Amino acid sequence: MPILWLFLIVLAIAAGGYFLGRSRALQSAGGDSRSLHSLPSFYGANVFLKTIVPAFGLLILWLLVQPIYVNTQISGMIPETAIKEGSSRSLVLAEVRRAASGLDNAVEQGLITEDIAQNARADFTDMTQRLKDAGQVVTSNITQPILRAAQSYRVLNSTGRSAMTIAVLLAAVAGAAISLWQTNKVFRARNVVEQGVQVLLLAAASIAILTTVGIVLSLVFNTWEFFKLYPASDFFFGTTWSPSFSGRGGSSELGIIPLLWGTFYISLVALLVAVPIGLFAAIYLSEYASPRVRAFAKPLLEVLAGIPTIVYGLFALLTVGPLLLGVFGDEGLGWMKAGTAVVTAGLVMGIMLIPFVSSLSDDIINAVPQAMRDGSYGLGATQSETIRQVVLPAALPGIVGAILLAASRAIGETMIVVLGAGAAARLSLNPFEAMTTVTAKIVSQLTGDADFASPEALVAFALGMTLFILTLGLNVFALYIVRKYREQYE
Template identity: 50%
Template sequence: MNNWVLICVLLMLMALAYQFGLARSRSVAGQGAARMHSRPGYYGLLVALWCGLPALAVFLLWTLFEPGIIRSVVLNQLPPDLAGLQGNELEVLLRRIEQIASGFGVSDQPAAFELAAAERMRSLQNTGRLAMIASMAVLCVAGLVWTLRRIDPQLRARNQVESVFQALLVISSTIAILTTIGIVLSMVGEALHFFRFVNPAEFFFGTVWNPRFSTTGAADQGQFGLLPLLWGTLMVSIIALLVAVPAGLMTAVYMAEYAPAWLRAVAKPVIEVLAGVPTIVYGFFALITVGPFFSVLGQTVGIDIRATSALTAGVVMGIMIIPFVSSLSDDIITQVPRAMRDGSLGLGATKSETVRKVVLPAALPGIVGAFLLAASRAIGETMIVVLAAGNSPILHANPFEAVSTVTVTIVNQLTGDTDFASPQSLVAFALGLTLFVITLSLNIVALYIVRKYREQYE
């Protein structure tokens, strides 16, 4: 029986159980001894849940563990001379056994031990299948009967059903926590693994990045200095903020204080489109439009500007975070109370004086928070830099030259063949950990500032 069919049958049984529960609770209620605690639907649901959930759990566990168990049983029974088989050859053999067991067969003549193993596997699979279906059926019926018999006016069916519902909610909300734990554990675990190859001091304070390739030799040949990457990240992010902060802030000020309603209605959503465009698209835009433009611009002015450089990546990243800065600043500027503006205007200040000398200083903490969030965005941004920064992990201060960043290097080290044993791959996790710590601290500080700011005007 196909798994999908099995699930469908189970669902139908649950529907049936629901009906049984409904009918039973109605007949109990009809005897009229006492008022039922819950409405009939809840008795139905309770019966359905007891009928379906245990069987479903068995099904899930079974399908998760059965293949592994069968595999090890079959492997144990192989002739001793084959016990030493490793990796690919073992996989090929197992594949053949599986094909024979499924009846598809192999094109050449199978060996006797293969046939035996296949026979064994087939019988195990059949027994397992039957055992699973049988136990599911037993659980179904047992759950059904037991719950049906429990139905009486005192049974708090609704509360029981609702606690199942609540349990599901609690489980869901722990997933976010588990994700964070997963991130921290995997980063820290693999980074520690990396630090067994490379001294942490060398990593954090090294000025040369030259990891070599994992195939060319031992780890000590490569140099894993973080500083060139961190410097590149910093350079690109600063350029991005130099573009995004003035443009975004002025946009927000203009939208909040000056723009007529129609312009606001048109321009705001259009600019927010920038926030929805995938970063890979910005990367491509940087590569084919902005980079060549800067290069030509540099030629006419007489400066040597590479098409893929810190400047290109930074400017395009800046464009990407304009809507981020402007919508956050807009929120914050409009939170400054009107009384504050009136006070200034009432003294004869012009609008711009009011904005510059009263509104912006009052909004400053919130705006600083927004900038920190924008900075953390810029630092963690990947695709634009992968495409447009030129990937040259060398310490230099020229924004017109190519650079490399932490994120680019993570991508470079972990794409292609990923084996988790070489420092060349593992370094990605050390870099990721660095990135995570930096952005996390920026976020925590920023969210704290923004929250304090909000409270101030609430």
């Protein structure tokens, strides 16, 4: 049974339990709600919560544990001879999962029958061709052990899903039955429901933490697999980025330094554009603009933040690039050879970042107490002196935070770089040359002909892990600066 249908059935049981619980509570009180410890709705909510919480909790736990169990079982079926040189068991398991997914999709589309998909004597060459004809993604010819493991993977998953459906429905029915049995006029339903809601709120607050942990663990494990196949010293200190998708990475050079240089260079150009304009705009809006002008200008400025980045990328490719090429190209100063360059992406990215700097800086400047301004005016300072010597120092922690937020946004940008800066990984100080960034290469390495059993695909996770550590360090530094100046002006 699909998970969506299971979800809806559990909700239907819980909804029915709500009305039954409410009715049973009133019945136990002889129809007089004043004899109840809690309002009738709390008795219904008690049944509702005790139906969905165990059922959905078991569902989530099952979905987390089943893949681990299935992978463990399938891993034992794969002989060492099926693991090619330069690969690993976890990468072979990834191939098994892709083959199993391809079989599932082909069966759902009616391109092959279930009997063919489960046939233990099926020819693996024929099955590979069938999956390719069905449009399913297979990175290479499926070997006999991979096909057998994929078929077993499908059986285990199907059995697990059936058992999960039965277990979840039994948990829902049992929870509803127990809570209905507890329902009577002296039962403290309100206390139980409020405690249950508090637990649910705590669980909701924990989702962000657990999600972060999951992302980090995913990056760590896949990065570890990459470093098993490619030397870490060559990755971190190599100055050449030249992936080769032939020979499973034997001739690839995957040095990250050119990508880091392109990332920092383009981000620096973007910040040189965004920070002065955004900060000056924030000072004008908060200190000089009339309420009427501010009410019009600030929302108009923040419209920039709502424009999709692909639109900025097209703007860089079709408008800014040709414009700069006309000025700095062969017809102008002769510095620029093509429209895709660092300066193109940096300029457009800087325009995109203006709202991040201006809006946050404006809010921080407005938060500076008016008493500090009045004290400065009382000492004879002019408005400009007050802004320079009182307002801006007091607002500096927030301004630094806004700038570093913009920097993190610039480092993580992809589409503007792809369309505006080109795809060349090089070390150069010339802003009129094409370069690329870490994020752009993450996208390119995970698309196309990449095989997840090769370093060329797994390097994307190493790039992501490196970028994560850099941005984390940037945020820690920002926190240090903010705390330092906050103590000075509080």
